[in-house]
Amino acid sequence: MAKEQIAVRLPSSAIAMIDDLIGSVYGTNRAEIARSLIVDHLKKLASEKIIELRLATEDDD
Known part of the structure; x- marks a missing residue:
């Protein structure tokens, strides 16, 4: 299966929550x-x- 890239726009609050997970089991x-x-x-x-x-x-x- 070929992989594709997509762009996703998220609110800054969601980005902040993702940033809180950096270095965790998620990536x-x-x-x-x-x-x-x-x-x-x-x-x-x-x-x-x-x-x-x-x-x-x-x-x-």
């Missing part, structure tokens, strides 16, 4: 943290049968 920069949070939430939605999980195997970390 070492904003992009890694945002990716982790989005993927985790998609997995949660899939477990609740709201969406179908369609992530490639190499992305399932």
Whole structure:
């Protein structure tokens, strides 16, 4: 599966919360943290049968 980039605009309060997570288990920069949070939430939605999980195997970390 090819990876794509997207731009996401967030309020400054959300950026501040992401910055609080830098260096945690979520990642070492904003992009890694945002990716982790989005993927985790998609997995949660899939477990609740709201969406179908369609992530490639190499992305399932």
